[in-house]
Amino acid sequence: MTTTAAAAPVAALEHISRVYRMGQTEVRALDDFSFTFRQGEYWAVMGSSGSGKSTLLNILGCLDRPNEGSYKVRGEDTQDLDDDALSELRSRHLGFVFQNYNLLPQLNVLENILVPIFYQDVPPEGIEERAVELARRVGLGTRLHHRPTELSGGQQQRVAIARALINDPALILADEATGNLDSTTAQEILALLDELHGEGKTIVLVTHEASVGNRAQHLLRLKDGRIEEVKHNREGKL
Amino acid sequence: MIRGALWRTVRLGVGSLMLHKLRSMLTTLGVLFGVSSVIAMLAIGEGASKQAQDQIRALGSQNVIMRSIKPREDFATGSQATRVVSYGLLNEDLARVEKTFPGVKRVVPVREIPLEVRHQDRALNPRVMSTLPIYRDVTGRVVSEGRFLTAADEAAVANVCVMSDEVARYLFPFQSPIGEKVKIGADYYVVVGTTLSRKRLGSDPALAGEVSASEVFIPLETGRKWYGDMQVKIRSGSREMEEVQLHEIVMEVDAPENVPMVAAAAREMLARNHRQRDYELVVPLELLLQAEETKRTFNIVLGSIAGISLLVGGIGIMNVMLATVTERTREIGIRRALGAKRRHIVTQFLVETVVLSVSGGILGVALGLLIPMYVEYKYMMPTIVTPFSPVIAFGISVGVGIVFGLYPAWRAANMDPVEALRHE
Numbered sequence A: 001m002t003t004t005a006a007a008a009p010v011a012a013l014e015h016i017s018r019v020y021r022m023g024q025t026e027v028r029a030l031d032d033f034s035f036t037f038r039q040g041e042y043w044a045v046m047g048s049s050g051s052g053k054s055t056l057l058n059i060l061g062c063l064d065r066p067n068e069g070s071y072k073v074r075g076e077d078t079q080d081l082d083d084d085a086l087s088e089l090r091s092r093h094l095g096f097v098f099q100n101y102n103l104l105p106q107l108n109v110l111e112n113i114l115v116p117i118f119y120q121d122v123p124p125e126g127i128e129e130r131a132v133e134l135a136r137r138v139g140l141g142t143r144l145h146h147r148p149t150e151l152s153g154g155q156q157q158r159v160a161i162a163r164a165l166i167n168d169p170a171l172i173l174a175d176e177a178t179g180n181l182d183s184t185t186a187q188e189i190l191a192l193l194d195e196l197h198g199e200g201k202t203i204v205l206v207t208h209e210a211s212v213g214n215r216a217q218h219l220l221r222l223k224d225g226r227i228e229e230v231k232h233n234r235e236g237k238l
Numbered sequence B: 001m002i003r004g005a006l007w008r009t010v011r012l013g014v015g016s017l018m019l020h021k022l023r024s025m026l027t028t029l030g031v032l033f034g035v036s037s038v039i040a041m042l043a044i045g046e047g048a049s050k051q052a053q054d055q056i057r058a059l060g061s062q063n064v065i066m067r068s069i070k071p072r073e074d075f076a077t078g079s080q081a082t083r084v085v086s087y088g089l090l091n092e093d094l095a096r097v098e099k100t101f102p103g104v105k106r107v108v109p110v111r112e113i114p115l116e117v118r119h120q121d122r123a124l125n126p127r128v129m130s131t132l133p134i135y136r137d138v139t140g141r142v143v144s145e146g147r148f149l150t151a152a153d154e155a156a157v158a159n160v161c162v163m164s165d166e167v168a169r170y171l172f173p174f175q176s177p178i179g180e181k182v183k184i185g186a187d188y189y190v191v192v193g194t195t196l197s198r199k200r201l202g203s204d205p206a207l208a209g210e211v212s213a214s215e216v217f218i219p220l221e222t223g224r225k226w227y228g229d230m231q232v233k234i235r236s237g238s239r240e241m242e243e244v245q246l247h248e249i250v251m252e253v254d255a256p257e258n259v260p261m262v263a264a265a266a267r268e269m270l271a272r273n274h275r276q277r278d279y280e281l282v283v284p285l286e287l288l289l290q291a292e293e294t295k296r297t298f299n300i301v302l303g304s305i306a307g308i309s310l311l312v313g314g315i316g317i318m319n320v321m322l323a324t325v326t327e328r329t330r331e332i333g334i335r336r337a338l339g340a341k342r343r344h345i346v347t348q349f350l351v352e353t354v355v356l357s358v359s360g361g362i363l364g365v366a367l368g369l370l371i372p373m374y375v376e377y378k379y380m381m382p383t384i385v386t387p388f389s390p391v392i393a394f395g396i397s398v399g400v401g402i403v404f405g406l407y408p409a410w411r412a413a414n415m416d417p418v419e420a421l422r423h424e
């Protein structure tokens, strides 16, 4: 199985520019950037600091809008969507994993996993059971009612991954998901992501570490808001 | 499902507030005191005004009362062992009212006799009034046992008396006083009836610290026959004779709209006939209008105080909510990233603010209901909690929450998600 033209595009960027103006100077965080992430692909994004990785992820995640160019999620152009529609899109089709976990301190594990569902007008049937199942899946079946402060960093990141999976997203976006973890814990998280990839999830993972980058199926290297290198470590699924 | 979502938002809001218990508690204080003072002051004001109005009504709102008062002693000298002071309403005044006042339906004179009332070893100094049978009707006294004075008593110059319940209870603790004899001064009187006790009115002549009015009535002629117009008062060694013809003249006006006219006529007549100011005119209807005016003023002052305290409470809440929003910028970013729409964020913070102000409101209602109870118990002041005042106070606290929560919630909802996520 090849990824060339077979799989459907999940996130398609065309001539995207994201420009920050600071007084006179102008920073092109993304500069005429075109790329397509397809169904089932697992991409690592690397590049030096300031190369535009987070900017790319924010645009992919519909948290930020480009100054120029078009961005399509599953064929739908995001340019015409208003704030509410973008939020809806995030809550239905996107999953986020952050470097610092970003769990809500006042909620327990189960509630944290369910947050994206809170914001859907009609929650899916049996969603609570699904949340419990996901918690079990990431190895936190016995800690459903713990608060984030009662968990280790690795456990918190597992909760965050479960939360990113609750809406069965088309695209999982992870910015330095292992950046705060020791290598053993990081390996566990990466193994979990590999597993998800194996199940056909589409993943974009930003990382600084070459070992992490080489582990992914594909590697995208950025420099000054442009693509410097595209590398295929493995073809197809694991 | 919508209701479920709101309930969940409320629960979440409470959860977030519980993360900062002390701060949340302190924040509610403003609304708490605002609301409780509104309820308490309304209750106390309402009670006081009701009391005043009851008292005035008890005087008879269609009555105009002339009363003798002792003028200030300008020429008093301590050296005189015995002297006579003449003052007060005259029989002449009574005659004039009876003859020439239009609009007056009935007139009843009262003389007061400063004597002790005694039964066996129990003695009392009530207000002993010698008056006509119509006094009962004109002033609305109610007979509780036996009968009031009659025209026959008057004609016979009988030695009979009627006493108010508290006098009867004191002098005859174990029996009915009807048919018994009491000694007033040096003479014996047969008790023929009792009247319901009534609260002592602010305008009643003061009797040492009593709550209800102790009264004894005897026929007008009987009083005149035995005690004349001259009264002897023994004061600090010197004997003082007072000559007062009438202590009170109560005029019953035929219609309420004629009360001002009769009052004016009485004022004019008294001013013309008396060289010194040895009388006063009590017009319950005027007092009633005054009391209503006072109440209106009180309500305006009260309203302003309540408004200010709720404003201050609301600003306090807004202040804390703005700080909360800044503090929770990251949380807002996370929620937005996970799919929260602007209105979700607005609802979340608005609900939190309303939960704050409503808990203040509930505690305030509780405190506001306790204060009147305490005041009533401690100071014997009547209070009236109108049922709608807690409801209104509660509604107001919800309103305060919404009004002062809107801006912080709006600020939260309009944060840029990327910026918010980057916030430390």
Ligand SMILES: Nc1ncnc2c1ncn2[C@@H]1O[C@H](COP(=O)(O)OP(=O)(O)OP(=O)(O)O)[C@@H](O)[C@H]1O
Pocket: A020, A021, A022, A027, A028, A029, A047, A048, A049, A050, A051, A052, A053, A054, A055, A056
């Ligand atoms: N809000 C902003 N205002 C101004 N400039 C910004 C802003 N956000 C990003 N930039 C600039 O855009 C460029 C790309 O930033 P970005 O955060 O995407 O880098 P990155 O690749 O994620 O870096 P790092 O590895 O350090 O996280 C940088 O030069 C940065 O200074």
Ligand SMILES: [Mg+2]
Pocket: A053, A054, A055
């Ligand atoms: Mg970055």
